[in-house]
Amino acid sequence: MAVEMTTLTGLEPRSFWGHFEALTRIPRPSRHEEPVIEHVRAWAAEHGFELHQDAGRNLVIRVPATPGRESAPVVSLQGHLDMVCEREPSSPNDPAEGRIALVRDGDWLKADGTTLGADDGVAIAAMMALAEDASLPHGPLELLMTVAEEVGLEGANAFDGSLVEGRVLVNLDSEEDGKLTVGCAGSTDTWVRVEASRDAPVADAVALAVTVSGGLGGHSGMNIEYGRSNAIKVLGRALREAHATVPFRLVSLDGGKSRNAIPRDAAAVVSVDGAREADLRAAIETAAATIRDAFSKTDSGIDVTVDAAESTSDPWTDAATTMLLDAIALVPTGPLAMSPDFDGLVETSTSLGEAMTDGDRLTLHSLSRSSNDSALPEVIAALDAVARLAGGELEVKHNYGGWRPDLDSPALAALHASYEGLFDEEPIVTAVHAGLETAVIGDKVPGLDMISFGPQIEAPHSPDERVSIPTVERFWRLLVAFVDELSKPGKDT
């Protein structure tokens, strides 16, 4: 295909950059990938590659082996078609409309005022460039291109695993040069739901709003071991400690915006006898000082305020208030176990992400993660126990199992050897405490040997997204060497 390559002129590998540049002109926001699907479909037809699309709209393209490599095992290459379409409000460019203006900044490639879509355009461009180059030896390849990765791995969740013939899956959606990823966490959502009775407030009751803010927050998996405060837990603790000395009743408690983030904000409305208002304010300030001290080294900006409020409903009873505050105290949050394979990596964690009051009911939503599927049932059992002790119920939604690191993986050994052969240095082998599409696909195709790598991409999902050009060349050379290595005669077992 004829591509103008003004910004990218001279960059190698030329065919990769040609495909990458073409993708920047095609709209591909999550759930609206049709234009890029048509682009890939036309490309596959032009090259005579068999293409399948599953009910989830994901693509599987079969690329025949190069001569002499026909009996090699099938290798699946995988990446996602969609991209996060963020832009500066003042920018004339908009990825959602296929307007990405490429900018070279030394060794970096970025987009003018928008996301670049190197996450995960590098994977799609690399697959296309590799598949059409007859001079690069490889066995039978299967190109797995998923949709809607950026919206909760939706495409991978709908992926039809029966289409996968590969025994090795190479995910190309990693963002750190020099690192080979061999594991990630699976996850389960839970909701503790407790119905509790309310009755009329005491005669001279006043309503107060207790608000927690100022914490650092962060990703509920990747940042869970940093000792940051959870605003819902801070609020629960401040109220519980105050409740031990000053009677008050809870009217509502809400906090957190996303299951995926450590909550930074939470607020409760309480009803207290007007004669005890000053005592309650003082008790909450005392509790807040202790909590701030607990987090003084890890999250020093915690702010707890008390303001006059309107009470829109009757408070929960005193017994219900005690029980609800106990339930919040019992819901675990934070890292629970460290990886036996990698120093400093969390294996199992749980994060209380959201609290919601709805009528008489309080709901506590947690996201629990582990790369070790056998570890999570105990975490869920604890949450179930909280629900039952509080007279409530637990809803459990298993999302996908973990991708447990296998340091004896043949794919890892082959990729490690390819890496050392090319770059004369050792790669870093690691895993992440977050979800990747590999976990979801691996759940559907038991026994897949999986690995993930990519070039250096910084600030993905933001208009500052940029990809390091020299690391793209390293990524490409590693991919080419790896598919060659995996298909060398004698590798078929």
Ligand SMILES: [Zn+2]
């Ligand atoms: Zn991605």
